[in-house]
Amino acid sequence: MNRVWWVLVLAMAVLSCHGRAAVVGGGLARVRAAGVLRWGGDIQGGEPYVYEDSEHGGRLTGFEVELANALARELGVRAQFVQNDWSALIPTLERGTFDVALNGVEVTPQRVGRVRFTRPYYIFGARLMARRNDPSVQPTLASLRGRRVGTLANSFSYELLRNVAEVVPYEGVEEPYIDLVQGRTDAVLLDDIIAARYGEPKPELRVAGDLADGYYSIALRPADDDLRAALDAALARITASGELERILRGANIFNDRQRRLVTWTDDDQRRMLGTAAAGQRFGWSHVALFGKGALVTLLLSALAMCIAIPLGLGLAVARLYGPSALSRIAGAYVELYRGTPVLLQLYVLYYGLAPIVKLNALSAAVLGLGMNYAAYEAEVYRAGIQAVPRGQMEAALSLGMTTPLALRRVVLPQAFRLALPSVTNDFIALLKDSSLVSVITVVELTKQMTITAVDIRGWGLPGALCALMYFTMSYPLSLLAQRLEARLARS
Amino acid sequence: MIEVHELRKVYGDRTILDGITASFARGQVVALVGPSGGGKSTLLRCLNGLESFDGGAVTVGGDRLVPGGAKANRAALHRVRQRVGMVFQQWNLFAHRTALGNVIEAPVHVKRVPLAEATERGKALLARVGLSHREGAYPHEMSGGEQQRVAIARALAMDPEALLLDEPTSALDPERVGEVLDVLGALAADGLTMLVVTHEMRFARDVSHRTLVLHGGRIIEDGPSREVIDHPKHERTRAFLGLDRR
Numbered sequence: 001m002n003r004v005w006w007v008l009v010l011a012m013a014v015l016s017c018h019g020r021a022a023v024v025g026g027g028l029a030r031v032r033a034a035g036v037l038r039w040g041g042d043i044q045g046g047e048p049y050v051y052e053d054s055e056h057g058g059r060l061t062g063f064e065v066e067l068a069n070a071l072a073r074e075l076g077v078r079a080q081f082v083q084n085d086w087s088a089l090i091p092t093l094e095r096g097t098f099d100v101a102l103n104g105v106e107v108t109p110q111r112v113g114r115v116r117f118t119r120p121y122y123i124f125g126a127r128l129m130a131r132r133n134d135p136s137v138q139p140t141l142a143s144l145r146g147r148r149v150g151t152l153a154n155s156f157s158y159e160l161l162r163n164v165a166e167v168v169p170y171e172g173v174e175e176p177y178i179d180l181v182q183g184r185t186d187a188v189l190l191d192d193i194i195a196a197r198y199g200e201p202k203p204e205l206r207v208a209g210d211l212a213d214g215y216y217s218i219a220l221r222p223a224d225d226d227l228r229a230a231l232d233a234a235l236a237r238i239t240a241s242g243e244l245e246r247i248l249r250g251a252n253i254f255n256d257r258q259r260r261l262v263t264w265t266d267d268d269q270r271r272m273l274g275t276a277a278a279g280q281r282f283g284w285s286h287v288a289l290f291g292k293g294a295l296v297t298l299l300l301s302a303l304a305m306c307i308a309i310p311l312g313l314g315l316a317v318a319r320l321y322g323p324s325a326l327s328r329i330a331g332a333y334v335e336l337y338r339g340t341p342v343l344l345q346l347y348v349l350y351y352g353l354a355p356i357v358k359l360n361a362l363s364a365a366v367l368g369l370g371m372n373y374a375a376y377e378a379e380v381y382r383a384g385i386q387a388v389p390r391g392q393m394e395a396a397l398s399l400g401m402t403t404p405l406a407l408r409r410v411v412l413p414q415a416f417r418l419a420l421p422s423v424t425n426d427f428i429a430l431l432k433d434s435s436l437v438s439v440i441t442v443v444e445l446t447k448q449m450t451i452t453a454v455d456i457r458g459w460g461l462p463g464a465l466c467a468l469m470y471f472t473m474s475y476p477l478s479l480l481a482q483r484l485e486a487r488l489a490r491s
Numbered sequence: 492m493i494e495v496h497e498l499r500k501v502y503g504d505r506t507i508l509d510g511i512t513a514s515f516a517r518g519q520v521v522a523l524v525g526p527s528g529g530g531k532s533t534l535l536r537c538l539n540g541l542e543s544f545d546g547g548a549v550t551v552g553g554d555r556l557v558p559g560g561a562k563a564n565r566a567a568l569h570r571v572r573q574r575v576g577m578v579f580q581q582w583n584l585f586a587h588r589t590a591l592g593n594v595i596e597a598p599v600h601v602k603r604v605p606l607a608e609a610t611e612r613g614k615a616l617l618a619r620v621g622l623s624h625r626e627g628a629y630p631h632e633m634s635g636g637e638q639q640r641v642a643i644a645r646a647l648a649m650d651p652e653a654l655l656l657d658e659p660t661s662a663l664d665p666e667r668v669g670e671v672l673d674v675l676g677a678l679a680a681d682g683l684t685m686l687v688v689t690h691e692m693r694f695a696r697d698v699s700h701r702t703l704v705l706h707g708g709r710i711i712e713d714g715p716s717r718e719v720i721d722h723p724k725h726e727r728t729r730a731f732l733g734l735d736r737r
Contacts, residue, residue, distance in 0.1 A: 394541055395585070398576065399596070409600055
């Protein structure tokens with residue numbers, strides 16, 4: 001049991017180190033000395049923010065690239081882009097990997113409590129989209145009460161919808177609209193720039209209206225307040241000179257809302273930042289949510305295994321004993337599912353096949369994981385079947401059994417016993433792999449952890465609890481596997 | 492009841508069985524002897540279709556096996572295997588079943604005998620091979636001799652018309668050989684048809700009625716056991732028996 005505690009203590013230590021800025025002292029002096037302003041963003045966010053221009057050999061393009069270049073010029077330095085996953089921009093900023101986060105970072109109360117924001121460089125509308133044939137969605141938050149509404153996790157819109165609608169959190173900007181067309185959600189609330197690019201081109205969808213104004217600002221570490229002031233001054237200069245307008249017009253995203261940027265005052269800034277939402281304390285309500293997430297993880301894994309075990313058994317038997325066509329199909333299945341990422345398989349199952357079979361997220365997750373793990377189970381059983389001595393089959397056949405009966409009564413029970421430790425180990429792996437299904441909007445334990453980490457502005461406690469819960473689920477299974485192995489070794 | 496006609500089997504360029512013709516009558520106990528690689532075990536395994544062959548035919552009762560393996564003989568194989576039981580050198584008891592479980596497995600699942608009836612019969616068979624006290628033992632808990640006696644009881648449970656035994660005592664410790672031979676002797680006395688591949692010349696001479704000597708895939712000597720073993724005609728048989736006695 002001692003070993004267990006060491007692992008936990010180590011996990012806590014690693015997690016609590018997270019979030020401490022590696023760099024201290026004046027940010028402005030540091031940037032000037034280095035001669036570079038390192039700005040973090042995610043090219044996956046795509047047009048028009050920051051993206052690789054395929055027509056120009058993958059050159060970095062986007063209105064934020066131009067903005068970063070203009071600001072760096074104003075500071076007398078060079079701008080340098082640092083690629084980082086969008087959802088982790090703030091933690092990475094805190095770590096000190098780059099000086100500023102500049103990539104559609106929306107001003108939300110949670111973030112205000114955590115980082116310093118400059119004045120905004122873009123004002124967006126939280127745009128509500130619905131299906132053209134569904135008039136029940138009105139351009140008010142109230143009309144969304146109890147409806148399923150898609151948005152990006154931890155975004156400005158996510159905060160608006162919280163406690164109002166049933167929020168379906170996505171990790172990409174295209175998928176919410178695909179699901180809306182498919183009828184898996186009732187509406188999508190996202191920044192107008194995203195809606196214009198990914199939602200409005202779809203003929204099945206309509207714009208219901210804009211619910212609120214939101215702001216893109218540059219985020220900095222609290223310690224770099226002098227750099228924040230310098231960037232504010234630079235932003236003010238390029239806004240007044242009309243350069244910002246030119247950049248936005250170049251990206252075709254300038255509209256009347258942006259005129260407020262020119263007259264932006266300290267009062268506007270105070271209103272935008274609002275009262276920094278007092279960071280939520282990690283409490284029992286969070287623990288309850290984690291418990292729910294853990295239940296989803298467990299249910300998902302158990303159901304997926306209920307598919308994987310019989311399907312894997314069928315595949316293994318087909319491969320070893322089936323007629324050659326069936327055997328080849330089973331072999332191809334195993335190689336295909338083992339040879340491609342499960343993430344891709346989940347995408348194909350949930351989004352790719354949506355026009356043909358409209359699975360809900362949980363069913364798609366169970367089916368996707370189950371079908372993937374079936375390939376691994378098939379190999380485990382195949383090894384198990386081959387480890388049963390040939391004489392067992394011969395003895396069964398000699399007693400007048402048919403091959404299927406001999407398999408069922410003699411070979412498979414022994415093969416299954418041989419395979420059981422591996423199957424248990426696979427189940428432990430599945431428990432953790434199940435976190436991948438958050439890409440198709442299932443909120444399981446890991447997703448719950450990342451959502452909570454933003455709410456309470458810290459990864460330490462949620463991370464430790466999340467780790468503890470996974471551990472609590474997998475350790476007994478691990479003990480079980482050890483006992484099964486020991487029993488196998490004895491007989 | 493078993494007819495073998497011009498049986499041929501080849502592995503690549505090696506001829507394992509080179510045109511074997513023989514017939515075995517009901518109630519006969521036949522010993523198949525000869526040097527290793529002579530084709531004894533292969534012949535035995537062809538008789539119940541565990542091995543396919545390339546030419547000739549095997550007829551058991553009214554069922555005929557032809558070249559082509561399981562595909563060509565599906566229906567006949569099933570019936571042949573219910574007519575003749577098989578006992579292996581390595582016993583091949585079902586590792587996940589007890590002694591009694593091994594004996595009743597096929598009656599219950601192949602012949603659909605009610606469990607209670609099969610159990611009663613199974614216990615009687617275990618008593619017959621002297622293992623009443625080991626009913627609940629698993630194979631890995633038993634000695635080789637005990638396992639082989641369970642294997643014989645398991646084969647008898649299907650009421651076979653004949654028993655094929657493939658070197659039933661070769662894998663046993665010397666002090667365990669006797670207990671298995673005693674059981675086989677009792678079965679022979681009861682009139683059971685048996686074909687036994689064996690290196691036990693004493694058993695062949697004293698228990699079996701007829702001895703076949705196989706060499707190079709052919710039958711080189713066939714006759715009453717005492718005559719073949721005491722007065723072998725073929726020089727190969729003499730050499731083989733001479734080696735065996737040394």
